[in-house]
Amino acid sequence: MPLKVWDGSAWNVMAQMKVWNGSAWVALVAGKVWNGSAWVQFHPGVQLQDYPASGGTIDLYHSSTDPGGISANALVKIELNSSGTATYSYADQTTGGVDYLSYSWRLTGANTDYYAFMDAPSGDPFYTGSSATATSLQLNTTRSWNLYAEQFGIGTTVKSNSSTLRIKNSAGTDIVTIPTVFYAEANVP
Numbered sequence: 001m002p003l004k005v006w007d008g009s010a011w012n013v014m015a016q017m018k019v020w021n022g023s024a025w026v027a028l029v030a031g032k033v034w035n036g037s038a039w040v041q042f043h044p045g046v047q048l049q050d051y052p053a054s055g056g057t058i059d060l061y062h063s064s065t066d067p068g069g070i071s072a073n074a075l076v077k078i079e080l081n082s083s084g085t086a087t088y089s090y091a092d093q094t095t096g097g098v099d100y101l102s103y104s105w106r107l108t109g110a111n112t113d114y115y116a117f118m119d120a121p122s123g124d125p126f127y128t129g130s131s132a133t134a135t136s137l138q139l140n141t142t143r144s145w146n147l148y149a150e151q152f153g154i155g156t157t158v159k160s161n162s163s164t165l166r167i168k169n170s171a172g173t174d175i176v177t178i179p180t181v182f183y184a185e186a187n188v189p
Contacts, residue, residue: 045175115170118163
């Protein structure tokens with residue numbers, strides 16, 4: 001169960017918590033409680049993992065080439081599933097979709113406790129069918145953002161953007177954030 005506080009009218013998921021480290025108040029990365037058999041995380045209740053690991057961002061890159069000289073396409077995608085699973089993936093004209101990484105974004109609480117928020121991207125816009133940007137979207141529905149490049153005939157098409165993905169509480173306060181970089185390249189030699 002996530003940590004919730006009463007704001008005078010409703011119980012809201014606690015977005016930020018600070019602890020005294022002996023000299024200053026610092027943000028608590030993760031709070032854990034003993035459930036009788038193991039230490040389980042109760043705060044912040046959600047996570048966004050970086051890719052590649054230890055990079056501090058979600059950096060998705062995919063390039064596709066059609067040596068047959070007809071057409072090529074490349075897609076990169078972030079999906080936050082309402083079931084609590086996050087997936088970073090790619091696809092092109094020869095793959096049905098391949099996961100870079102899949103993990104649980106929701107550690108505790110209900111999907112209705114949390115909201116996804118993708119900042120408006122800098123660079124190319126997300127592809128048609130992506131979830132909205134610059135607005136809080138309750139995670140009781142799967143949300144996804146993808147970038148797509150397509151090339152017909154000889155040449156190269158590149159699409160790229162950068163943004164920040166956030167998970168917020170119902171009050172609109174960030175719980176976790178991570179920068180994103182999307183890059184898709186389609187080549188026909």
